[in-house]
Amino acid sequence: MPKNLALFLGQALRNPTHVGAIAPSGLILGRLMARDLGPHSKLVVEIGPGTGSLTRAIIEAGVPQENLVLVELNEAFCKTLAKRYPRANIIHGGAQELGKHGIKGAETVVSGLPFLNFPSGLQHEILSAVFDALEPGRELVQFTYGRKPPISPQVMQNLELTWHLRGRVWANFPPASVYEFRRGG
Ligand SMILES: C[S@@+](CC[C@H](N)C(=O)[O-])C[C@H]1O[C@@H](n2cnc3c(N)ncnc32)[C@H](O)[C@@H]1O
Structure with a gap:
């Protein structure tokens, strides 16, 4: 079994x-998540990168590692990310702490966080931090295995978030949907 897959499975069993x-996301899902990114992207933040599957697609899209901030809660994943992407900026911590790390003016936040598992208080905390870190009008790109946006309707209303379905990826295991979220109209 490939090393990253074994690490991912082991951590998934410990911290479900x-x-x-x-399993980590596939490259087709990663490419849809990274669709609008490229060498022009000045600051991209990825929250919950895990072993770096989406990160790979972001870098393949042309985003320089130096312009990428990876925010990951799991220490073992952070060590793997540091080996795979030595020039990226890696923060070992929660996405809810983006402000504490002084992250501002992001063009896009790419997220693999399992929001469906999070209580609405934590969803609210993380999304407030995300939209404070984003440039006004810019988007959070989020995937989910569910058939609906993974954020509670109440949290979306409180934060004035709107959403748009970017697409579905049947070729992923499990199949996934990619949503864009923005604050305001
Ligand atoms: C579904 S996995 C996605 C991994 C990877 N992005 C992918 O698509 O294969 C969710 C990841 O979010 C991380 N995570 C969970 N809560 C977090 C938080 N509050 N802040 C940052 N990372 C978090 C987990 O440790 C895990 O790596």
């Missing part, structure tokens, strides 16, 4: 709520 998946 936080990891929230049985």
Whole structure:
């Protein structure tokens, strides 16, 4: 079994709520998540990168590692990310702490967080931090295995978030949907 897959599975068994998946995302899903990114992207933040599957697609899209901030709660995943992407900025911590780390003016936040597993208080905390870190009008790109947006309707209303379905990826295991969220109209 490839090393990253074994690490992912081991951590998923230890921390099922936080990891929230049985396998890392596939490249086709990563490419849809990274669709609008490229060498022009000045600051991209990825929250919940895990072993770096979506990160790979972001870098393949042309985003320089130096312009990428990876925010990951799991220490073992952070060590793997540091080996795979030595020039990226890696923060070992929660996405709810983006402000504490002074992250501002992000063009896009890419998220693999399992929001469906999170209580609405934590969803609210993380999304407030995400939209404070984003440039006004810019989007959070989020995937989910569910058939609906993974954020509670109450949290979306409180934070004035709107959503748009970017697409579905049947070729992923499990199949996934990609949503864009924005604050305001
Ligand atoms: C579903 S996995 C996604 C991994 C990877 N992005 C992928 O698509 O294969 C969720 C990841 O979010 C991380 N995570 C969970 N809660 C977090 C939080 N509050 N802040 C940052 N990372 C978190 C987990 O440790 C895990 O790596």
